[in-house]
Amino acid sequence: MYCIKCGSPIDDNAKFCPNCGSPTSAVPSVPPAATYYPSQPQQASQPRQTAQNQTNGCAIAGFVLSFFMPLIGLILSIIGVGKAKECGNGKGLAIAGIVLSSIDIAVFILVVLLVVLPLLVLI
Ligand SMILES: [Zn+2]
Numbered sequence: 001m002y003c004i005k006c007g008s009p010i011d012d013n014a015k016f017c018p019n020c021g022s023p024t025s026a027v028p029s030v031p032p033a034a035t036y037y038p039s040q041p042q043q044a045s046q047p048r049q050t051a052q053n054q055t056n057g058c059a060i061a062g063f064v065l066s067f068f069m070p071l072i073g074l075i076l077s078i079i080g081v082g083k084a085k086e087c088g089n090g091k092g093l094a095i096a097g098i099v100l101s102s103i104d105i106a107v108f109i110l111v112v113l114l115v116v117l118p119l120l121v122l123i
Helices: 027-036 039-068 070-087 093-122
Strands: none
Touching: 039 070, 039 093, 070 093
């Protein structure tokens, strides 16, 4: 092979050019760059962000589901309250989800009692 810097022929096993003394290849500098690549600030910030997203996500999921699927929304909201105690985040939304879910379940039971039961009696 030939020297990168001066172009003079070098032995393939030689680590330095005998003519100019420069390293025969830039390969040794690559592994340190590769190991240095994972940046520490991102790794440090990610767990905090995911923890907040999990708490808010669960509370929001319970809040939204309380409109459509009260039973699942109630369960998710209770989980959201439990996580909110740990992280101190999204507690109000989770409680709102529990209240809304409870109201929806109560309304559902009332509808069943007022609509379905009279129909059964009539039949
Ligand atoms: Zn050279």
